[in-house]
Amino acid sequence: DSSTDAASGGGDSGDLITVGFSQVGAESGWRAANTKSIQDTLTKDNGFDLKFSDAQQKQENQIQAIRSYIAQGVDYIAFSPVVESGWDAVLEEAKQANIPVILTDRAVDSEDTSLYKTFIGSDFVEEGKRIGEWVSDNLGTEPINVVELQGTTGSAPAIDRKQGFEDATKGNPNVKIIASQTGNFTRAEGKTVMEGFLQAYPDIDVVYAHNDDMGLGAIEAIEAAGKVPGKDIKIVSIDGVKDGMTALSEGKINYIVECNPLLGPDLADIIKTLQSGGTVEPRIVTHDDAFDQAAATAALPTRQY
Ligand code: GYE
Numbered sequence: 001d002s003s004t005d006a007a008s009g010g011g012d013s014g015d016l017i018t019v020g021f022s023q024v025g026a027e028s029g030w031r032a033a034n035t036k037s038i039q040d041t042l043t044k045d046n047g048f049d050l051k052f053s054d055a056q057q058k059q060e061n062q063i064q065a066i067r068s069y070i071a072q073g074v075d076y077i078a079f080s081p082v083v084e085s086g087w088d089a090v091l092e093e094a095k096q097a098n099i100p101v102i103l104t105d106r107a108v109d110s111e112d113t114s115l116y117k118t119f120i121g122s123d124f125v126e127e128g129k130r131i132g133e134w135v136s137d138n139l140g141t142e143p144i145n146v147v148e149l150q151g152t153t154g155s156a157p158a159i160d161r162k163q164g165f166e167d168a169t170k171g172n173p174n175v176k177i178i179a180s181q182t183g184n185f186t187r188a189e190g191k192t193v194m195e196g197f198l199q200a201y202p203d204i205d206v207v208y209a210h211n212d213d214m215g216l217g218a219i220e221a222i223e224a225a226g227k228v229p230g231k232d233i234k235i236v237s238i239d240g241v242k243d244g245m246t247a248l249s250e251g252k253i254n255y256i257v258e259c260n261p262l263l264g265p266d267l268a269d270i271i272k273t274l275q276s277g278g279t280v281e282p283r284i285v286t287h288d289d290a291f292d293q294a295a296a297t298a299a300l301p302t303r304q305y
Pocket of ligand 1: 027028029030031105106157185210211212213238239259
């Protein structure tokens with residue numbers, strides 16, 4: 001009837017599963033693809049009433065969003081935690097309210113793993129390792145100076161990608177990290193930090209960027225300094241978003257390890273499984289590929305993001 005239609009604004013949320021999703025922000029191409037995947041999958045047609053909020057890379061905004069989802073009595077809360085630490089109190093509040101929590105993309109360091117149902121996302125240590133192995137095998141045959149553009153300080157991908165790279169390269173004395181600083185996963189900050197590196201260190205051979213966007217910012221800084229990215233200074237990065245893959249196919253980036261942002265379908269499956277009384281694995285690791293120039297050129301025409 002018409003009164004139902006008016007109240008529901010196009011869908012009767014009584015039959016829908018209400019999900020509050022607190023996103024990190026809109027810092028990168030990866031994040032945009034991740035947001036789109038979640039919004040395109042958790043639709044009314046699919047049985048969901050999605051409440052989405054963007055925390056602008058601030059933990060206090062995420063905590064506030066989660067508290068408001070608890071107050072609204074949503075059926076599920078999902079979020080991608082901007083940093084690893086500091087979630088115990090708010091996760092405990094969700095648990096007390098009997099609202100299941102699902103971690104997507106990034107981990108928390110809470111010791112009590114009963115505070116969330118599952119953590120779905122990539123293995124970031126493995127991503128850093130794959131980059132480190134490629135650098136060691138392909139560029140570390142002679143002494144090289146590496147500068148590192150780290151992701152957001154305290155975030156799981158920044159901590160793990162640093163660790164993985166160091167693990168993979170520590171046995172090769174040719175590979176030396178001469179500087180490491182955060183660019184907060186954004187193109188603008190990646191560029192600024194790279195400008196500083198170029199001024200401070202005249203002999204940079206390789207940039208290891210924790211995501212494509214910072215690598216793309218580094219390209220701008222390198223070109224502005226009159227050097228050729230991909231040749232004078234090699235660049236390796238993680239994500240595999242369209243702009244990154246395009247730069248790789250043009251030879252401005254040298255190698256990319258993929259990080260799959262399309263977590264929406266898996267998140268929907270997890271929630272539907274829990275909703276029907278099923279159980280889910282506590283850790284679900286998504287599959288990631290890796291690309292050199294030829295592979296990027298071949299993949300680009302059918303790339304989804
Ligand atoms: O690599 C980066 C984004 O958490 C895996 O966050 C994600 C990272 C991704 O800003 O581009």
